[in-house]
Amino acid sequence: MSRSGRPTDDKPLPPLYAMTHGGIESTAADEITRDLGGEVKKTARGLVVFRMEQLTDKVLSLRTTEDVFLMAWGSDSLTYKAEDLDTLRTWTARKPDWEHLFKLHHKIRPKTKGRPTYHIVCQMQGEHGFRRADARTAFTEGLAGKIPNGWHYNNENAWLEIWLTIYSKTAVCGVRLSDRTMRHRTYKLDHVAASLRPTVAAAMVRLAGIGPGMTVLDPFCGAGTILAEALDVAEQRSKAGKVRVVGGDIDPNAVFVTSQNLENVGRADLARWDATALPLETASVDRIVSNPPFGKQLSSIEKIGPLYEAAAEEWDRVLKPGGRAVLLAMEHEGLKRVLQSHRWAQVRQTRIRLLGQPSVLSVWNKPEW
Template sequence: MARQRRDEDRLPPLFALVHPGLESVAADEITRDLGGMVRKTDRGVVIFRVPVLDESVLLLRTVEDVFLFAWGTDALTYRAVDLKSIQEWTESEVDWREMVRLHHMVHRKPKGRGTYRLVTQMIGEHVYRRMDAGKAMAKGLGGKLPPGWVPASENAGFEVWLNIRGSTAFCGVRLSERTMRHRAYKTEHMPASLRPSLAAAMVRLAGATPGQIVLDPMCGAGTLLAEQIELAKLRREGRITTWGGDLEPNALRAAVTNLQKVGPTPLAQWDATRLPLPSAAVDRVISNPPFGKQLSTPEEIGPLYQKMIRESNRVLKPGGKAVYLVSEPELLRSAIEPYGWYPERMLKVRILGQPAMIGVWQKPFA
């Protein structure tokens, strides 16, 4: 079987799990913000190296989780023989003492008795069960972890994950924690609230620069605005002004609570199709408008897009950009066409179990 091995003379590779469709955005963040080198991308996975292994890997915002790479394969057979291979690779292909040492470079060594947790995720039709794959990994790990460590069902200090997707599998030591994907600031949620990593990707795609104004006219729980503020803080390049609003009072209350943890943002209750803003007032519009099934009837989505784009075109400066996450991209294109916006980038993702599109558009300069 074709396996990806780590170089013993260097730091091992890392891999990140990302929302499928956002691999290129995550790769850009790893390269630009960490100084890393991306080795390979696959659906939902980015494999990379970093020059220095420390807490900076936990600052990534467009990924869901980050791991030390233990072993990987792209040639699973879907048959029971895979279980023997999983056990053998886990047992013989990894220096687990070194993995523990590297993990302690990011997380402090526990003062008391160490705890560990084994996690297995599996997608695809295999003759064996996820539980069987997990048992095979556990057998391979037998006697490899420090003596005295005890298993824990949650909040373990050391986690080993096995991720199987069809013929591909990755095994690694988890470096990230729950706050990487869930964010400490997001304590208030709304139905169908945007995932923070997805919002972070949209913010990066918008590419706002210091001194510019970013608007989310349908801000919901404020996730897009929070990610814009947090990105500006990380880059330390200068202040970016954020404005937001929503028609729903409950959404605004959630946004106020979430945003007070990251920074000041003017919020208003308004109709995104009739914004109380002057023309050509903002440099970027970033928005996750309602999906068709979130409205009372799916037929409402087309007219909503038309009114939303007409108003966004009015408040957006010439040369400004807009980033939208929508479930009906053709309807969005039809709404944008009269204004001559240029499509810069389109990324296919899945939201709420259905296909969706992140579109990046630029308004003409004249």
């Protein structure tokens, strides 16, 4: 046996990769490195490739990733031509040790009762000299004879899924270890319009740097996704010092939906309020994490400026000197202008797409004095 507890004749663990929401790759890489102990080898748009010394179900606890895979093969040299189909077919057939990958998958996802089921997924973005249907056919042909006899193909909730993802010049193929609950979460029972993706909310909470004893505020809580992710961090920090999570919304339905979604997550202080007149004491909050309303949610785009100005007055009042805010907004320039008028300093900016629209995730520090 080796020091790690693995038999010395074990085959080496292949790389893993995580799919992320575009724009939060660096935050996901930080989580993989710091919390999982992984070694990040490469990042690309929506993708983080990493290695682990050992494979455990801890990979399923990642909060900022949409899915995690065992890598079968990867390439960043597609030609955009039809000849790429031969490459996809050949690499799928010859490069991976499928038997080894399946055994590793079974370690993390033990087989349930009944006949084993599998599913083949092909995703493609960008212009190529072939259709997605053509890529899927080539991929399926490469997998011929690799799936054990007796396994049943199933489109819904298959035990084992093999994915091919093509984006521009990049193609990556792997065995999915996660399931839909990684990206959708089990707590998300109800939704409101423009509800935030949990993995993006988790990235925002991580960027906030929540520590023991802090008070965290979301003044526009919506369906409570940010609050839920903050409560997850609060639970992790509870032994070192309680974290208080506070949120509210002007919409009574949003407050109700939030209370439902948080029922099995943890306790937050919830209230129906006007975010431009918060019922909170001055300098009582350590972190603000929020996705404020954007123009298309209001009756007119002209209303967003006054809303941001009034909300920023309250943020500046309740946030402690030296405190931090992590904000996600489509109308970033207007938000930036308002916050800079309060002498807040932007320390990070990341462009992402929110509900198909370009948005900016920004991190701000309030001055100490």
